[in-house]
Amino acid sequence: MKRFPLRRVLPHTVIVIYIGLSLFPLIWVLNSSFKTNKEIIASPWSFPEQLLLSNYWNAWTGAHVSQYFMNSLLISLVSAFATLCLGTATSYALTRMKFFRSSQRIKQLLxxxxxxxxxxxxxxxxxxxxxxxxxxxxxALIMPYITMGLPLTVFMVNAFLKLIPNELEEAGIMDGLSIYGLLVRVIVPITLPPLVPVFMLDFLSNWNEFMMANLFLTKEKFRTLPVSMVAFYDQLNMNYGSLCAAIMFSLIPVVLLYAILHKRIIASVKA
Structure with a gap:
């Protein structure tokens, strides 16, 4: 029988425990989203007697999750895309252009x-x-999100731009490309794999943000999904099953983004 040394078993054990602890709340919420209030209170750890899909319908329509979901999606996507575009252009300017001492001062301010x-x-x-x-x-949310996410985006993109050799841009200049042509046709295609996780980081930060969304958007028609969770007490009359269903709706963009872009994320990590 082959023996495995403790130094090889222990790290894997720690990783398995960490994954289990991280996934347990998600699994519990998913399981509870198919149960009635009575089942959740009487036996919170058991499986549902039958899959109660009405919880999802009640959350989507009765609690107006559909409206809040689209508000969050629109604001998060626009903010993340604008932050990425501005951050990439700023990083390119700070990396490739000579501003004497101004460039260093801008980095210090960021x-x-x-x-x-x-x-x-x-x-x-x-x-x-x-x-x-x-x-x-x-x-009221898009502009602060762009402002707050821009410094970190600039530094993250700047780290990747420093790895691109100047010879590629010199070849583009020989072909008659302008500074904007170099950025769009040379730099962005090369740095696209690293830009994907930067975009996802900005998107998730905007999607989960609560404090500014709660302060700057008080009208219900503009309310975002994280803020609406607080108001579910009145809208759902403490229907725990529908509340768990609403939480599962909030995970949809995260799961879809990872499912679509996971190959690029892995490629950027390997790079």
Whole structure:
């Protein structure tokens, strides 16, 4: 019988335990989304006697999850895409163009922006959005999300751009490409695999954000999905099954993004 040393078994055991602890809440919520209130309260750890699909319908229609879902999806996608575009262009400018001392100062300002707590900016952003008449509009979240996500995006993309040899851009210049042509036709296709996880990170950060969404969007028609979870107490009258179904709806974009882009994510990690 072959013996496995402890130093090989222990890491795998830790990983299995970590995966189990991470997946357990998700499995419990999925299981509870098919149960009645009585089943969840009486036997929270058991399987449902029958699959109660009405919980999903009640959450999607009765609690207006469909509206909140589309609001979150629109705001998160637009913000993440705009952040990625601006961050890539800024990183390219800081990496390839010579601004003398200005380039270094811009990087220092971006680094300083990473150290500023979001909570300390809520009141100034609220006053600014109110004066610009953007309060209670989708732009009240899109613009802050872009602003807050831009510094980290710049530094992440900047790390990949430094690995691209200058000879590729010199060849593009010989072919008559402008600075914008170099960025769109040379740099972006090469850095596309690394840009995918950056986009996903921005999207997930926007999708799960609660504090600014709760403060800057008070109208129900613009409410995002994380904020709406708090209001489910009144809308669902503590229907735990429908609440779990609503939570499962919030996981759909995350799962779909990973299912579609997982190959590019793995490629970027290997690179």
């Amino acid at each position: 680094m300083l922006a990473l150290l500023v707590p979001v909570g300390s900016l809520l009141v100034p952003m609220y006053l600014l959005l109110r004066d610009l008449h953007l309060y209670n509009t989708p732009l």
